[in-house]
Amino acid sequence: MRVVILGGGFCGSMVAKRLDNRGLLDVILIDKEPYFEYYPSLPKLITDPDYHKKIIKSYSSFLNDVEVLTEKVVKVTPDNVSTIERKVEFDILVISLGANYPIYLDDKKNVFTVSSGKGVKELSKGMEKADDVLIVGGGLIGTEVAAEIASKTEKNVTLVHPHERLIERNPKMASLFAETYLRNKGVKMILDEKVVGREDDEYLTSEGRKIESDVCIWSTGLSFDRSLFQGFADPCFTERNTLKVNDHLQLKANPNIFVGGDISDTDEEKTGHNADSHSKIIAENVLRSYKNRPLKSYSNVNFPMIISLGDVNGLISFSPVGIPGPVPALVKHLLEKGALLRL
Ligand SMILES: Cc1cc2nc3c(=O)[nH]c(=O)nc-3n(C[C@H](O)[C@H](O)[C@H](O)COP(=O)(O)OP(=O)(O)OC[C@H]3O[C@@H](n4cnc5c(N)ncnc54)[C@H](O)[C@@H]3O)c2cc1C
Structure with a gap:
């Protein structure tokens, strides 16, 4: 059975890692970059671009049995996926392409x-x-x-x-x-x-x-590129162009397609933590689909937001409180190290 994963961010890279080395499935991960990138630390690169090497991890360094294609996905249909180079068929598809941030200005210079x-x-x-x-x-x-x-x-x-x-x-x-x-x-x-x-x-x-x-x-x-998806029924998309999923994180009209991370319409904040939680359910449900067993349901567990304010300050935000100080900055730093270490 061939499983194709689109996007190796917080959700896709962890689905790939969880399905790796099982010898059961033929797993392909497609991402336009050859590495996982830890987005929460991107602001640091504004003043320290060399920090980039500390927040990326190449897929080849943590995936053994998963085939990685470093190609841009240009079209997704209910049966196959196209990159600029090729068309890839799938039995099960995982869509975890994240979000876009389009600039609504005609003149985009600087x-x-x-x-x-x-x-x-x-x-x-x-x-x-x-x-x-x-x-x-x-x-x-x-x-x-x-x-x-x-x-x-x-x-x-x-x-x-x-x-x-x-x-x-x-x-x-x-x-x-x-x-x-x-x-x-x-x-x-x-x-x-x-x-x-x-x-x-x-x-x-x-x-x-x-x-x-x-x-x-x-x-x-935050926006999503609906033009990538062709041949899907309109009810698959929300008004914001996220993809509508059921409790098992399957695309509503296509049970062999799972959707996780920012691009899914789960009613929660779009965060790395939530995308990672989706990856657990999706990897488990891919295996259960393979074994013809009942699927697991996703339920969101609220997690505090940690917001950094420079290197030594930050705040933990967990309704109804916000806790400021150096501890949140330290926690955020440890989360970055932890996320890259566990891959
Ligand atoms: C600056 C910034 C700071 C953030 N801070 C936090 C934070 O502090 N805490 C937190 O929890 N969350 C934070 N987030 C949000 C978090 O990063 C996202 O919620 C999370 O990355 C979503 O995971 P995902 O798997 O859906 O997609 P992503 O992690 O966005 O991964 C998508 C992947 O798909 C690939 N891709 C996209 N389009 C294509 C294509 N056409 N072809 C091939 N590959 C493609 C990309 O290269 C990428 O690897 C932050 C995000 C940003 C941008």
Whole structure:
């Protein structure tokens, strides 16, 4: 039986690892990069691009019996997957391609996202000559990015966020701490406004404000590329283009397709921890499908969010509290080491 896994991030790499060395299945992992990349540490690369080598792990170093194809997936149908180089048939498919962060501006010059090591290295180069940095979005990523830059450089940082408080899905206490930390580091915060356009180096907000900036870091608008999927019935997709799954994490209309990580429509925060929890259920259910046994159901267990604010500060956010200080920063560092060690 051939199992094809699309995307070797938090979910896909752990499904591959869990199915490896069993001698039962023919497992293929397809990813556009030859390595797993630990995304929660990407903000660190803005000021220290060499740190990249510490947050990647090549698939060949932890997968023995899984065939790895370093190719970009360009089409997925209910029967096969196409990369630029080939078409791959499957008996069971695991879709774990993660999310995209599309930039909704016509002029994207000097606008970057923090969504891959390669992209952040480009951003780091672009920052060298910049005095003014604009961060669009004050969710988890925008807040961490602002703290990273403000705590380690002399740049003028402005953060625009469309809600009345930062990281607004977290407890108020956590937002307040993050806002106070950033203000004390000199970050100019503009809340309840959106960046809606650009004219040269001036960014326009929904309230008519103009912000001049050399570099813009786009940290908003999680999205999914529906155009990859062809031949699937419309009910497979939510309005946000995530894929609808049942309790067993199967695509609703296609029981031989499992979906995990950010691209699934499970009702929870899109986090590495949740993507990893999906991988446990998916790997188990792939084996159970092979053995014709009843499938396991997924249920979410709430886990605290750990938000870093520079290297030595951070906060643990677990409703209804937010606990600030150096301990969260240390925990975040240990999580990075742990995630890479267990692969
Ligand atoms: C800057 C940043 C900070 C974050 N901080 C935290 C945090 O502190 N804690 C936390 O829990 N979560 C955090 N997250 C979220 C977490 O990283 C995601 O929830 C998690 O990575 C989702 O896992 P996934 O398996 O769905 O996809 P991903 O980990 O995104 O993996 C997707 C994989 O698919 C591959 N891929 C994508 N498209 C294609 C294609 N067309 N062809 C081939 N390969 C493809 C990619 O190369 C990648 O390896 C952060 C994310 C970012 C970007």
